[in-house]
Amino acid sequence: MSNEKRDSWGSRSQFILASIGSAVGLGNAWRFPGLAAKHGGGAFLLVYLLAMLVIGIPFLMMEISIGRKMHRGVPGALRAIKKPTEAVGWFAVSNAFVISVYYAVVFAWVIMMAFASFKFAGLTGDCDSASGLWASLIKTTGTTSGYRTISLPVLGCLVVAWVLIYACIRNGPNTVGKVVKYTVFLPVVCLLILAIKGMLMPGAVAGLTKFFVPDFSSLASADIWIDAIGQVFYSLSIMMAIMVAYGSFLDEKSNIATDSIIIAFSDFAISVLSGIVLFTTMSGTGQLENMTASGIGTAFIVYPQSIVLLTNNGVANAIFAFVFYFCLCTLAIDSAFSIIEGVSTAIADKFHLSHKKTTLVLCIIASVLSLWFITGAGLAWLDIVDNWCNAYSLILVGVFEAITIGWLFDPKKVLKEVNRNTTSFKMPGWWFVISIKFFAPIALTGFFIWNIVTLIKSGGVYGAADGYSVAANIIGGWLVLGLCMFSGFIVKIVEKCAAKKGYKPDEDVWEDTAE
Numbered sequence: 001m002s003n004e005k006r007d008s009w010g011s012r013s014q015f016i017l018a019s020i021g022s023a024v025g026l027g028n029a030w031r032f033p034g035l036a037a038k039h040g041g042g043a044f045l046l047v048y049l050l051a052m053l054v055i056g057i058p059f060l061m062m063e064i065s066i067g068r069k070m071h072r073g074v075p076g077a078l079r080a081i082k083k084p085t086e087a088v089g090w091f092a093v094s095n096a097f098v099i100s101v102y103y104a105v106v107f108a109w110v111i112m113m114a115f116a117s118f119k120f121a122g123l124t125g126d127c128d129s130a131s132g133l134w135a136s137l138i139k140t141t142g143t144t145s146g147y148r149t150i151s152l153p154v155l156g157c158l159v160v161a162w163v164l165i166y167a168c169i170r171n172g173p174n175t176v177g178k179v180v181k182y183t184v185f186l187p188v189v190c191l192l193i194l195a196i197k198g199m200l201m202p203g204a205v206a207g208l209t210k211f212f213v214p215d216f217s218s219l220a221s222a223d224i225w226i227d228a229i230g231q232v233f234y235s236l237s238i239m240m241a242i243m244v245a246y247g248s249f250l251d252e253k254s255n256i257a258t259d260s261i262i263i264a265f266s267d268f269a270i271s272v273l274s275g276i277v278l279f280t281t282m283s284g285t286g287q288l289e290n291m292t293a294s295g296i297g298t299a300f301i302v303y304p305q306s307i308v309l310l311t312n313n314g315v316a317n318a319i320f321a322f323v324f325y326f327c328l329c330t331l332a333i334d335s336a337f338s339i340i341e342g343v344s345t346a347i348a349d350k351f352h353l354s355h356k357k358t359t360l361v362l363c364i365i366a367s368v369l370s371l372w373f374i375t376g377a378g379l380a381w382l383d384i385v386d387n388w389c390n391a392y393s394l395i396l397v398g399v400f401e402a403i404t405i406g407w408l409f410d411p412k413k414v415l416k417e418v419n420r421n422t423t424s425f426k427m428p429g430w431w432f433v434i435s436i437k438f439f440a441p442i443a444l445t446g447f448f449i450w451n452i453v454t455l456i457k458s459g460g461v462y463g464a465a466d467g468y469s470v471a472a473n474i475i476g477g478w479l480v481l482g483l484c485m486f487s488g489f490i491v492k493i494v495e496k497c498a499a500k501k502g503y504k505p506d507e508d509v510w511e512d513t514a515e
């Protein structure tokens with residue numbers, strides 16, 4: 001292994017907090033409660049928990065431990081395991097890069113809504129204006145055409161978003177470790193305030209009943225299982241190059257088995273807390289039935305309707321609106337920077353570049369690309385790119401990673417890494433091996449096929465009913481997917497050119513650690 005000095009976490013808690021910060025994001029705040037509303041409340045909670053235990057946690061442990069073992073981002077770690085599988089790592093990295101481009105835009109929207117929350121003061125009881133506020137601010141056409149207009153307020157917030165993201169990761173784990181002390185606890189405080197307000201509302205019990213009491217008839221549909229597995233992977237930030245990068249900054253003494261359990265359960269707890277906030281507030285304001293499985297719809301269209309009905313006092317409503325959107329900002333920021341950090345670590349490791357400069361260049365490129373999503377057509381394009389990244393690319397990355405470790409390598413060797421230094425909880429072999437070899441690849445392949453079949457059944461064009469064009473599907477969907485999938489070849493070409501100038505790739509290989 002090359003012995004240049006690698007950045008590392010200042011302490012165990014920094015690593016745990018950074019990982020929780022990455023895992024806990026907008027997905028917990030709006031996607032999880034939305035899915036629970038769609039799938040019979042408590043029934044979804046149970047299925048989610050099962051999917052987290054059976055597939056999510058072993059996968060999380062696997063990613064962190066290959067990062068720690070090789071002290072490399074995901075392409076480098078996989079290369080050391082089996083050379084050609086480096087390409088799987090680049091697939092993960094490029095897909096993560098694409099996600100970072102549009103996630104920053106969603107982050108900019110929440111910043112904008114935090115600033116615009118004073119507007120709620122003048123809208124008491126006016127649900128129609130409240131629900132249209134966001135769409136009018138982002139100036140969306142709702143379709144894939146109209147890219148000549150740009151929303152200035154969003155542009156301003158996008159600049160703020162990128163500056164904040166860069167500031168948090170400019171020195172890698174050194175700065176991340178410091179920032180996460182705030183970005184992990186602040187949203188919890190905000191969510192607690194909102195949960196207390198929600199529980200004091202008259203409809204709270206009905207909301208809580210809907211959220212917690214399982215409707216077992218939902219278990220019969222395949223949808224609930226598919227959605228739960230998808231949400232587990234999305235929420236734990238796995239297959240996004242992040243956890244391998246965060247693992248690569250760990251020292252040898254770290255206790256991966258226990259830390260992964262802490263990370264996964266904290267993430268789950270915050271999802272449940274967000275569920276309590278949304279279900280009680282929506283129920284208290286008579287909006288429960290309007291909750292949608294689409295996160296964006298819930299956070300920017302339906303929740304504002306609840307805000308203006310919270311009290312009869314406009315200023316009090318505006319304050320709650322601010323707390324809510326500020327909370328979303330603090331939730332989003334550490335997810336947004338973690339994903340750039342994963343990409344930056346992979347590239348800097350591969351080409352022996354300065355981490356700091358790589359991060360800066362990446363932030364500049366990503367911020368320019370993100371301008372596309374703040375045009376009039378941006379929302380529709382964002383929806384398309386997001387759909388392909390999550391429904392296809394991410395899932396394929398997961399299948400390839402699981403096959404690499406489960407079949408081309410030996411999951412027992414990875415398990416040994418997971419359990420190294422563990423004195424209390426040890427990850428049982430059967431749980432880990434069966435999950436990585438069988439459950440994860442089978443579930444993810446099923447998920448992938450399901451998504452393709454659903455698309456074909458609906459006519460083959462995603463969002464056709466909303467006016468999304470075929471061209472946008474091809475460019476924003478299939479082309480981006482293809483580029484990500486074959487990014488390993490692009491890296492190979494760059495590597496060949498760099499080799500002419502004296503560049504030498506790492507030739508580290510996985511060597512089993514002595515007992």
Ligand code: PHE
Binds near residue numbers: 338
């Ligand atoms: N776990 C994040 C969430 O729930 C998902 C994510 C992480 C998205 C990092 C983007 C970047 O929101």
